[in-house]
Amino acid sequence: MNKEIITDMCDSTPQTKKNTKRLFIWSVVWVLATAGVAFGPKNLWNFNTLPTILGVLIHIGIGFGMIRVFKQYLLELDELQRKIQLDAMALSLGIGLVLGSSYELLEDIKLIPFEPEIPHLIILMSLTYVVGTVLGHRKYQ
Amino acid sequence: MKNRLKVLRAERDWTQANLADELGVSRQTVNAIEKGKFDPSLPLAFKVARLFELSIEDIFQDAPTASTL
Numbered sequence: 001m002n003k004e005i006i007t008d009m010c011d012s013t014p015q016t017k018k019n020t021k022r023l024f025i026w027s028v029v030w031v032l033a034t035a036g037v038a039f040g041p042k043n044l045w046n047f048n049t050l051p052t053i054l055g056v057l058i059h060i061g062i063g064f065g066m067i068r069v070f071k072q073y074l075l076e077l078d079e080l081q082r083k084i085q086l087d088a089m090a091l092s093l094g095i096g097l098v099l100g101s102s103y104e105l106l107e108d109i110k111l112i113p114f115e116p117e118i119p120h121l122i123i124l125m126s127l128t129y130v131v132g133t134v135l136g137h138r139k140y141q
Numbered sequence: 142m143k144n145r146l147k148v149l150r151a152e153r154d155w156t157q158a159n160l161a162d163e164l165g166v167s168r169q170t171v172n173a174i175e176k177g178k179f180d181p182s183l184p185l186a187f188k189v190a191r192l193f194e195l196s197i198e199d200i201f202q203d204a205p206t207a208s209t210l
Binding site: 011012013016078079080081083137139140141 | 165166167168169170172173178179181182185
């Protein structure tokens with residue numbers, strides 16, 4: 001990735017910088033909540049039902065909060081930056097759908113010995129989104 | 142679509158960053174419009190026209206594409 005693309009990716013209005021910071025904080029909180037729900041029942045409250053249900057509800061609530069903040073982030077981007085983000089999201093969704101459905105079949109048709117996991121799909125979609133964003137910035141450089 | 146944005150900006154001795162600030166967009170967006178890589182929306186085109194006190198047609202010209210020739 002050359003220096004100009006990095007500069008373009010960081011180039012934004014003060015409002016966008018503020019929104020990016022807010023989105024980053026919400027994303028970190030959501031990741032922490034995910035870790036809490038994943039490891040809490042076994043390591044913190046010994047599979048007690050009530051804290052587990054509360055943990056799941058909090059996790060979902062924070063997830064919806066993150067979606068709201070991301071929507072606000074997209075709305076306040078300028079039109080080119082929004083186009084780059086939406087193109088990257090479309091690429092990520094398309095690749096995730098096509099490869100995800102094929103990947104899910106691999107175990108059924110005995111091409112892989114393990115069960116496909118959702119985190120693998122999340123990693124694939126995240127990486128595709130990052131690649132899509134970089135390609136978008138390069139296209140309009 | 143072709144445009145005279147770069148010329149108009151140069152006449153006023155503005156940098157891309159100056160113009161971006163005036164329009165409330167990123168410098169990358171100004172650069173992409175100047176290079177003809179990105180066509181602005183109608184509201185942004187009107188904003189540009191108001192800023193330079195010209196009509197939209199004085200700034201942006203439709204460039205014929207292969208399908209319209």
